[in-house]
Amino acid sequence: MRNQTKRINVGGVLIGGNTSVKIQSMTTTKTADVEKTAAQITALGDAGCEIVRVAIADENDALALNRLKEKVRLPIVADVHFSPKLAVLAMENGASKVRINPGNIGGEKEIKYVADCVKRHGVPVRVGANTGSIEKQFLQKYGRSEFALVESALYNVGLLEKFGVYDIAISVKASDVPLTVRAYTLLSQKTDYPLHLGVTEAGTYEAGLVKSAVGIGSLLVNGIGDTIRVSLTDDPVKEVYAARQILRACGLDEDFVEVVSCPTCGRCAWESMKLAEKVTEFVKPYRKKAKLAVMGCVVNGPGEAKDADLGIAGGVGSCVIFKKGEPVRKVKAEEAEEEFFKEIRLLLQ
Ligand code: SF4
Structure with missing residues (x-):
């Protein structure tokens, strides 16, 4: 039995609420290089990727989304760190979802600025907390633990809700597998927003594959998780094949x-x-x-x-x-x- 979660719509692809577990990956090209990025997204889609995330490192990356959208069929998630302005620019240029890191996006004022734009464009947001960037107040209170990760994510979810945003996905990733599993398990008890699973900085192909399979797999077999991203220091197409294998091993994909x-x-x-x-x-x-x-x-x-x-x-x-x-x-x-x-x-x- 899968955990019941809310459903969100990422550019026509549904996450959560009893829909299939969606496979995500992230491009490794410079996003502003539209030709190369589009080619990589197409290869990811052919391998079975359903939603793709791209890094928005500067204005050129954000502005490129418009042209990129014309060339690919997968919904594009803008991955933004440190800059609420880039999050807004990415949405204005057609991002289907935006991922913010609560540890570095700023405080209440910045979240409100992002939330207002989210509402204007009707796109969902992922609050993506990582052990590497937990906000100070939670680190001081709980140390580098599942409690700090979950509290940090939920605090920022609360801010988004306060400003009227409810289409939210959450992730609480660590590179430590048991910590990742504890964090998602705790989070799943506290929220019914859809959960994006992953083990961050999992490593090169073999180590990353095993860590991701153990971390993501043990959550999925317990009914936790609505979308997954396998992180490998390798060709992202391999992430997608690995994600497919994990879903199959967990009995969540029978058409193969x-x-x-x-x-x-x-x-x-x-x-x-x-x-x-x-x-x-x-x-x-x-x-x-x-x-x-x-x-x-x-x-x-x-x-x-x-x-x-x-x-x-x-x-x-x-x-x-x-x-x-x-x-x-x-x-x-x-x-x-x-x-x-x-x-x-x-x-x-
Ligand atoms: S199928 Fe035959 S060869 Fe393969 S492991 Fe079994 S006994 Fe050995």
Whole structure:
């Protein structure tokens, strides 16, 4: 059961309120370089990203949003630090949502200035608190803890509400996974605004992937979270594929082709690992619920993978193609790959 949250609309994409968990990512290009940024957003969208965030570091970035919007189909979130003026300029130039960091956007006066513009343009706001920039008064009171993160975020949410803004998403990210999980869990008990999940500064590909999967995944399986962003020091397209894998592992995305493969052992008499990798790569773009199996041996393979719609298991000199655990035909080992791909295409057409 997912936590019930309010629903917000980010440029036509809904977050919260029983809608699917949305995948977000962030561009790494200079936003004012419209051509490069648009190309990256298109690649992110093709990989499955549903909402994209861009850095608004200066006026040129904010002004570029207008032209960028013409070139891409994903809603664009303006990521603003320190400058309420840039937040306003980004909204005036078509941002579908604005992300502010409560630790550096300023006080009540600045929030009111942003809130007035938010109301004029009818866009939602994310209050994105990070451990690295918690406001002093909360740090002094609670130290670097989940309480400081949550109180800081909710204080700023309260200010937005005071000025009439109610379309809000909240995040409370840390690079420490247990702290992130504690913070979101606490936050989910105190608010019904939709939550944007992420582990910040998670690291390079492998470490970042594991930290994000553990942090985001443990929240999602407990029903917490409405939109996710995997942070990797790598190509953001990989963030999107990683986000998709996390949603699938949590049972929140069923329209995909799952490839199961055994780890192999001394009974394996063919190159099943290589084929498993090729098949996994091949099925990535398909949006269809199906299960394929690539198994190391005919002794245990078909039986172990009997819930697969289609599978292959290797023997000495030949392989067996099976469906739901039942052998359908035997193929020569050298033709196994080609024959298996023929069957996969038929299944997925
Ligand atoms: S399917 Fe066969 S090769 Fe793969 S792990 Fe099981 S026994 Fe070993």
